[in-house]
Amino acid sequence: MENWTRDWKVKRVLFIPYALHDRDAYAKTAREKFESLGYELESIHESSDPVEAVRKSEAIFIGGGNTFRLLKALYDNSLLQEIRKRVLEDGIPYLGSSAGTNIATVGINTTNDMPIVYPPSLLALGLVPFNINPHYLDPDVNSTHMGETRAERILQYHEEPNTPPVLGLREGAMLLVEGDKATLQGVTGARLFLRGEKPTEHEPGTDFSFLLTDSNSQKP
Amino acid sequence: MENWTRDWKVKRVLFIPYALHDRDAYAKTAREKFESLGYELESIHESSDPVEAVRKSEAIFIGGGNTFRLLKALYDNSLLQEIRKRVLEDGIPYLGSSAGTNIATVGINTTNDMPIVYPPSLLALGLVPFNINPHYLDPDVNSTHMGETRAERILQYHEEPNTPPVLGLREGAMLLVEGDKATLQGVTGARLFLRGEKPTEHEPGTDFSFLLTDSNSQKP
Numbered sequence: 001m002e003n004w005t006r007d008w009k010v011k012r013v014l015f016i017p018y019a020l021h022d023r024d025a026y027a028k029t030a031r032e033k034f035e036s037l038g039y040e041l042e043s044i045h046e047s048s049d050p051v052e053a054v055r056k057s058e059a060i061f062i063g064g065g066n067t068f069r070l071l072k073a074l075y076d077n078s079l080l081q082e083i084r085k086r087v088l089e090d091g092i093p094y095l096g097s098s099a100g101t102n103i104a105t106v107g108i109n110t111t112n113d114m115p116i117v118y119p120p121s122l123l124a125l126g127l128v129p130f131n132i133n134p135h136y137l138d139p140d141v142n143s144t145h146m147g148e149t150r151a152e153r154i155l156q157y158h159e160e161p162n163t164p165p166v167l168g169l170r171e172g173a174m175l176l177v178e179g180d181k182a183t184l185q186g187v188t189g190a191r192l193f194l195r196g197e198k199p200t201e202h203e204p205g206t207d208f209s210f211l212l213t214d215s216n217s218q219k220p
Numbered sequence: 221m222e223n224w225t226r227d228w229k230v231k232r233v234l235f236i237p238y239a240l241h242d243r244d245a246y247a248k249t250a251r252e253k254f255e256s257l258g259y260e261l262e263s264i265h266e267s268s269d270p271v272e273a274v275r276k277s278e279a280i281f282i283g284g285g286n287t288f289r290l291l292k293a294l295y296d297n298s299l300l301q302e303i304r305k306r307v308l309e310d311g312i313p314y315l316g317s318s319a320g321t322n323i324a325t326v327g328i329n330t331t332n333d334m335p336i337v338y339p340p341s342l343l344a345l346g347l348v349p350f351n352i353n354p355h356y357l358d359p360d361v362n363s364t365h366m367g368e369t370r371a372e373r374i375l376q377y378h379e380e381p382n383t384p385p386v387l388g389l390r391e392g393a394m395l396l397v398e399g400d401k402a403t404l405q406g407v408t409g410a411r412l413f414l415r416g417e418k419p420t421e422h423e424p425g426t427d428f429s430f431l432l433t434d435s436n437s438q439k440p
Contacts, residue, residue, distance in 0.1 A: 021379040066376045068335075098367070112367055114330050115288075116377040118342045122335055135367035146391055147318070147332055149354035154284050159241040171366055199229040 010093065012040040014057035018073035019065025019099040030063060044130075054082040057092060064098025064134075067111035071103060072119040074128070084125050094127060098134050105131045109157055110166050127166060128177060129158075130211050136168030136191060151191075151199065158195040165211055166193040175208065182208040230313065232260040232362065234277035238293035239285025239319040250283060269280060274302040277312060284318025284354075287331040291323060297361040304345050318354050321389070324349045329377055330386050332370075348397060349384060350431050351377075356388030356411060371411075371419065378415040385431055386413040402428040 013034055017026040027043035036043040041061075047053040054060070060083060072081050085092045096104045102111045107122045110133040139149040145170070148156070154166050169175065170188035184190055184206040192208075193199045202208075233254055235245040244349060247263035254261040260306040267273040282290070294300050307314045308364070316324045322331045327342045330353040350352075366375070374386050389395065392406035404410055404426040412428075413419045422428075 039309050067374075069380075094388070110334050112334075114332075114373045114377055115335060115342055116373075116380055116383075117330050122338050135365060137365065144391070145355060145357065147357075153286075153334045153336075156241070156289070157334060160289075160336055165334075171364070209268075220349070 005023070010039065010059045012042060012057075013059045013061050013095075014053055015041050015043045015060040016060065016070075016074075016079075016100070017043055017045055017065075019063060019067065021065075021069075022149030026063060026065075034061075050077045050079060051082050054079055054086055057086060059093040059095070060087065061095040062097075062103060064100055066116055067099040067102045067113045068115045068117050068119055070099045071108055071122075071124060072101070072117045072164070077119050080125060084127065087125075087127055091217035101132050101134045104114045104128065107131060107162050110154060128182070128212060130167045131164055132175070133166055133168045136170045136173075138170075138191075151193075154193045154199075158193060163195055164182055165195070167191075167208070167211070168193065168199075173204070177212070180209060180212055184208060230259065230279045231278045232262060232277075233281050233315075234273055235261050236280065236282040236290075236299075236320070237285075239283060239287065240288035241285075242288075246283060246285075247272070250281070250359075254281075261314045266436055270297045270299060271302050274299055274306055277306060277313070279313040280307065281315045281322030282317075282323060284320055286336055287319040287322045287328045287333045288337050288339055289333045290335045291317045291328055291342075291344060294323070295340050300345060304347065307345075307347055321352050321354045324348065326384050327351060329383070330374060340430055348432060351384055351386045352395070353386055353388045355388045356393075358390075358411075371413075374413045374419075378413060384413050385415070387411075387428070387431070388413065388419075393424070397432070400429060400432055402432055404428060 005076050015027060017023040017032050023045040030039040044053050047111045057070050076134050092149040095105060103124045104127045105124055106129060107124050109122055110131045111146045112135060133154060137150045139151055157163055168191035172188035173190050176183045176185050184202060184204055186204055189204060191199050192202055192204050234245060235250050237243040240246045243265040251261040264270050264273050290382055306312050314324060322328045323344045323346055324347045326346050326349060327344050329342055330351045332355060353374060357370045377383055388411040393404060393406035393410050396403045399420050404422060404424055406424055409424055410422050411419050412422055427434035
């Protein structure tokens with residue numbers, strides 16, 4: 001995480017704690033961590049004008065928790081378009097973990113979270129033209145559990161028409177996107193699911209730039 | 221399952237396969253199973269008038285798959301009110317497994333499934349005034365996985381206002397509801413989550429009739 005703003009003169013990070021219920025506690029934890037890394041942290045829930053906070057932000061970090069709660073709060077505060085503009089047009093760095101990763105993609109269709117609230121749509125920021133399943137878990141061959149595996153759930157998503165690729169990011173993996181280049185970071189690798197194709201395994205260092213082109217994002 | 225229609229003169233069961241993509245294959249599997257138990261099975265997807273099929277049904281079985289897909293299809297076919305009426309007013313037996321269990325409760329807020337489609341609401345049949353988490357999994361104390369446990373996800377649901385009880389039904393457990401009596405069946409027990417209270421463990425045979433009273437379903 002230390003290097004995610006390496007090419008930027010970022011001093012202050014805007015934190016969005018909406019995915020957890022106790023925003024004060026979450027901001028406190030995040031602030032301590034970011035300050036230890038040399039950044040100031042402003043939490044959006046302490047701002048009287050969240051939209052203006054996004055407009056003035058130098059970098060944005062959205063933390064994990066419940067993805068439905070996070071997305072609903074972003075809609076409730078009219079922040080999706082603002083964040084999209086700040087990142088895609090103005091080019092400030094965006095960092096997301098867990099729910100904050102789901103939210104950066106086309107939609108939250110491949111979240112692991114329970115739908116504890118009902119957002120007005122499942123469409124998210126669309127900073128990248130595909131979906132991610134964070135905390136991706138490989139099937140446990142010894143399991144007697146009769147619920148679907150993570151891979152089966154993603155395949156069910158791809159049974160629906162016009163669904164984009166899904167990148168299963170294991171614990172310890174992250175995707176670095178810079179301009180038109182996307183690279184798999186971390187140590188655990190990732191599993192890529194394309195609609196109608198067999199899932200493929202990818203090592204750390206894999207160049208995923210081809211996922212950034214729209215032609216790959218909507219397979220018929 | 222053999223006894224779920226024991227007090228009824230049921231010969232034919234209406235099957236609703238909407239939770240899986242391949243409805244023909246799902247109906248074939250279900251038909252073989254029900255015929256081996258001595259029942260005829262009619263699959264609603266083969267009917268030209270699904271609403272009429274519900275009105276004429278002697279018993280309804282909704283199978284598992286993806287809960288969002290199932291709920292959306294029930295809304296798309298205007299079946300929620302019809303099934304509710306048939307079961308609650310006319311008193312025919314209802315059997316649900318997995319997604320079919322989620323759908324019988326207040327809402328699908330505690331499903332384990334991914335939101336692969338967007339239903340017009342999360343509210344479900346409301347045959348009982350609480351929610352269920354099917355395939356409930358106990359936390360794995362040895363896990364290094366950083367995603368939330370099932371219990372943590374349910375607690376996040378209860379951080380939201382006016383949320384009903386959630387019954388975590390393990391693999392191998394089922395809830396038998398007859399009139400104003402609810403009993404835990406099966407061999408694995410269940411875990412009950414009430415808003416603002418510590419979860420409690422319950423053995424097979426537990427009388428859960430108190431969950432059927434509305435006073436328990438909406439804690440402030």
